[in-house]
Amino acid sequence: MTAEKEIRSYTDPSVGNVTAGIIGGGFFLMELISIPEGTFIKTLPMSIVIYLLVVALWFGMNRGTYISVDLENKTLNGSALFLPPRKSPIASITHIGVRGMFLSWTVMQITYQLPNGKKKTVGVGQKKRLIKLITKKF
Numbered sequence: 187m188t189a190e191k192e193i194r195s196y197t198d199p200s201v202g203n204v205t206a207g208i209i210g211g212g213f214f215l216m217e218l219i220s221i222p223e224g225t226f227i228k229t230l231p232m233s234i235v236i237y238l239l240v241v242a243l244w245f246g247m248n249r250g251t252y253i254s255v256d257l258e259n260k261t262l263n264g265s266a267l268f269l270p271p272r273k274s275p276i277a278s279i280t281h282i283g284v285r286g287m288f289l290s291w292t293v294m295q296i297t298y299q300l301p302n303g304k305k306k307t308v309g310v311g312q313k314k315r316l317i318k319l320i321t322k323k324f
Contacts, residue, residue, distance in 0.1 A: 194254040202247030210240045243267075262296065264309065272308050274298045280305065 213236050220226045250268035255261075255276070262279070265271035274296055281297040297307040 191258045192254050192256050194252050196249065197247065197251045199248050202244050202251075205247060206240050206244035209243070210237065213237070213240070274308060281307075 213233060217226065217229065217233055220229050246267035251266045252264075254263045254265075254271070256263060256273075259273075260276045261273040262276055263271035263273050275298060278298040278300075279296050280299055283295055283297075295307055295309045297305050299305055
């Protein structure tokens with residue numbers, strides 16, 4: 187999708203950096219403990235796999251998590267960790283609110299009306315990213 191047809195805002199990189207640092211640091215400490223125990227060589231293959239997964243998690247949190255507005259289709263899209271984005275029609279949005287907080291991450295949710303009249307509520311991502319996205323072009 188071209189830049190003029192979509193406005194996209196990614197999550198704060200510090201969220202992915204801190205998460206990957208905590209998980210990676212914890213596994214590094216476990217590896218240090220295994221050296222005097224004599225099990226370092228046995229645990230090394232699993233540690234390599236875990237570190238590769240931590241790098242994939244970090245990349246997914248920094249580049250695969252975003253909120254966007256599709257100007258052509260008039261939808262608000264939210265994606266996490268490269269999963270397919272949730273598309274919500276902007277015209278049918280009835281409520282934007284806060285679902286809760288996780289550390290410094292305030293999770294936003296939107297409620298929109300389906301064509302059959304029922305309402306559906308979905309999470310769309312980080313509050314400050316949504317505010318930045320809205321004020322970016324509008």
